[in-house]
Amino acid sequence: MKKYLIILILGQLFAESGFPGFNAWTSSSRLAMGGAGQLIKVPLAAYGNPAxxxxxxxxxxxxxxxxAGIHSQAAAIVFPKFDGQMTFVLRRLSYGVFERLDEDAVSTGNYTSSDTWINAGYSxxxxxxxxxxxxxxxxxxxNLDSYLSTLLYLSSGMIWMLKEQQAAVGLSLDNIxxxxxxxxxxxxxxxxxxxxxxxxxxxHLPLTLAIDIVRLLQEKHKDIFIGGIFHLPHDIKFKWxxxxxxxxQNIRQEIWKSILGATGFGLHFxxxxxxxxxxxxxYGTGGWITGMDLSVRF
Structure with missing residues (x-):
């Protein structure tokens, strides 16, 4: 039953081809904005503009x-180097522990399934x-039990800063x-x-607005994300x-599920x-995901 629930969750969250881990939630900051804000530096996030x-x-x-017992952990460090900025990140998404059964449905132990990223970036x-x-x-x-897939990938991007308009426009090509x-x-x-x-x-509002359009090339599938950050007193930010x-994700069962489906909220202190x-x-089926980030400047 747990396997089917995991497949359902991943299918609803990441309805795209390939490895779902590339689009997983590994940061509460990106989670709180529902996937928007990809021009904002979030080293812990599984995706975003590398520039x-x-x-x-x-x-x-x-x-x-x-x-269903799925969870992710991530750690990142950002520091100046080569007249720019280096970023090193380790992320892990665990799908849980499962019971292994033989052809007679007799338990032969447990196994795990997980995705792990090790990556470096320069901007x-x-x-x-x-x-x-x-x-x-x-x-x-x-990783699935004793089976392991290993991928080498590269992403690149650029961001044009419009200082007079207090805006930015960016473009990236991801997961080559x-x-x-x-x-x-x-x-x-x-x-x-x-x-x-x-x-x-x-x-006229203490708000940074973010809009992102993402097109998956293999399936010619396009998603639009919109979110924002309200800058509140005492260095508090409300993200949505x-x-x-x-x-x-709309299963048309209850109106609150339809309204809140694919929506994120969060606070930053x-x-x-x-x-x-x-x-x-x-998400539209009524479940939710929660996360927490902690960052220290040095």
Whole structure:
């Protein structure tokens, strides 16, 4: 039963081809914005524009809990190097522990299933133009019992900063790569996608608005994400977001499920050199995902 529930959850959250881990929630900041804000630097997130820069060197960690015992952990470090900024990240998504049965339905022990990323990134700004550029790449390991798939992938992006308009526009090409080791005879397909993003700090509201359009190339599938960050007193930020996944997840049972489906909310706090955030994401079947981030500047 647990296996079927996991398949249902992953299918609803990441209705795309390839490995679902590439689009998993591994950060409460991205979770709280419902997937929006991909031009905002979130090292712990499984996806985002590689050109995004952070204003400080920092170490961050996160924990995200899904239904059915699925959970993710991540740790990242960001620091200046080579006149730009380096980012190193380790992420792990665990699908849980399962009972192994033989052909007579007799238990022969337990096994686990998980995805693990190890990746590094570099981002910088052009000297003569307000344009950021960046690259990120690494290894992705997908494990099911004793079977292991190993992928090598690379993403690149650029962001044009419009300082007078307090806005930014960015473009990225994500998950270009190939399988080094495969568990199947069929060719493993990476979820290659093109992402177009925009952020805008509103003049008459303490709000940063973010809109992202993501197109999955293999399936010619497009999703639109919209979210924002309200800047409140005492260094508190309220984050929210939703996407067109709302229509995919709508099971038309209860109105509150239809309204809250594919929607995230969260709070972010700053105290000295420490940042902390919590987030929740609801999906149309009525379940929810929760996460927490912690970051320390040094």
């Amino acid at each position: 995004a820069l952070s204003s400080n060197r920092n170490f961050s960690t996160s924990f995200v809990r899904y239904p 910088n700004q052009l000297k003569t133009f307000p344009i950021y550029y960046g690259f990120t790449g690494g290894l992705f390991f997908s 790569g190939f399988a080094i080791q495969s568990t199947t005879q069929n060719k493993d397909i990476l979820p290659v996608k093109i992402s177009l993003g925009m952020t805008k700090r509103l003049v 977001g939703t996407s067109t996944h709302k229509f995919d 700053n105290y000295g050199a420490t940042d902390a955030g919590v987030g929740t994401y609801f």
